[in-house]
Amino acid sequence: MEKTLKRMATMQRMQTTGLELFYSNGYYNTSVDDILKKLSLSKGAFYYHFESKEDFFIQIIQNLLARKIYSVLIEPIEGHDNPLERIEDCFDDALETAVHNEMDFGCVLNNFLTEFRGKDQKIMKHLFDIFSIWEVNLVSALQKGKFNGYVDRHVDCEAAATYLISSYFGVRTLMVGTAPSARKYRFMSQLRMYLKSLEPKAIAV
Template sequence: MEKNLKRMATMQRMQSTGLELFYQQGYYNTSIDDILKKLSLSKGAFYYHFQSKEDFFISIVQNLLFQKVYSMLVEPIEGQEDPLNVISKSIEDALETAEHNNMDFGFVLSNFITEFNGKNPEIMKYLTDIMKVWEVNLITTLQKGKTDGYVDRHVDSEAVATYVISSYIGVRTLMVEGNSKMLRYKYVQQLKNYFKLISQKAVA
């Protein structure tokens, strides 16, 4: 039991450090040696836990990246009333977290999707599955909002979800080099204005 807990703690530490390195440098610019140096581990210790760098990265996507995206952008809106308000709040909270990150390199999930697109179909599937979970949850929440009278019944929920995801990725990219506080504020105000247009009240 104690041995298993120690192994799990080691893997957690390895994955957290690995995610940090891959996020900062990119997957293809990060070598096994970079990871070992950062963790003060031997190659033997690394390969005891993971078969390859790719296997290591996939474990990070499954265990850490999914949880990060889910807890920030999916869980806060799941099954909630008043979907337009809860969606805009989840977006604003995520952007505020990014704004206070001194080592911001953009939205981690979209960074990896861009890096692996056309290069590694297996890893791409894991990454796009996370994006799909977010998209499906947005659509489900908006559809429920239409049924409950919060969202205009003529609204295309899939189109709104696409807009929310793509605009969020866009502003996160701009925030890396721009005035993140101002960009967050302006984006959130425009998002709220857009949501007012598609709310049930707009046609009442």
Template sequence: MKLFYANGFHGTTVDAVLEASGVPKGSFYHHFGSKEAFGLAVLDRYMSLQLELLEAASVASSAATADTLERYFDSLCQLFVDSGYRRGCLAGKFSTELAASSTPFRSQLAGSIATWHDTLAALLEQGQRRGDVRDDLSAGDLAHTVLALVQGAFVIALSSRDPAALAALRVSIRSLVELDR
């Protein structure tokens, strides 16, 4: 993942992956078959980690939904800042680089982002049933908006190296989802 974060998909060579991993070229191609297949496997692993972080923030939590989302996005933001703004959202990076030109990446990205959306929507719907998430918008619409806020904040923070967009993300998500008191 580090090489894709640093260089993008096209800027990362198989030789660089082999050197960083110490894996022989034959083993790499035997297991993955191509750089594209490797990239898709990395994307799959990345999205699995995202869902694990979200589940860890929400599992057996009696906290308000906004607090759960805040905990999740705080962990993502902290990882991003700690990396010197180099490791943001790999799905976002691959989307901008590959979705327009690669059907396999576009398809996997669409599926991965849909799963991320559905997981967020389920958490928000649970909060609506519990009475701590606004219900004048559907959980699905709220999840779409939250993901758009996250992607936008990461792009702005990446460009400016300024955590202000990430801090605004926290406030925006809370004000978006919380039931007016």
């Protein structure tokens, strides 16, 4: 698999700038030529390495997006005792990168999920797989927190995960407008309130 060739270097260059442009302009609004122009490469090079634009994008999803989602949104949460604190920090960090107009991969996932809805079913499946992994890990982190006494035992962990992801996806849409920093601050204050409502209500009898 690991063809220690020049091949890999070029493919990775294409994929990283591809993701950049797909993220900022959208998949359908980014032509293959746009990516190649930025790299001073030609169509021949592209179609030598990739079957099609769709195949190219799917490889980006699996090689870049999936791994980034894991390292930024999943790995920081799992394996700790108190998931609520971890979730708060994780969201805070992710939104902070968003404030600085850097690539926030949660937002990337959200954008692509809306862009491909009802259009490219194949790509949609890959995107949704990534999302599912995130969701499952968030649910199990909450359940573990419940087991360890950091989350109230009446909390519906699946519902909480849905709500958390929803709010996160949504706030990224709002942050493209005016004063993203202020919006982040407001969002985080209410997120903390919500997370507090998940804490154990009283000392168990």
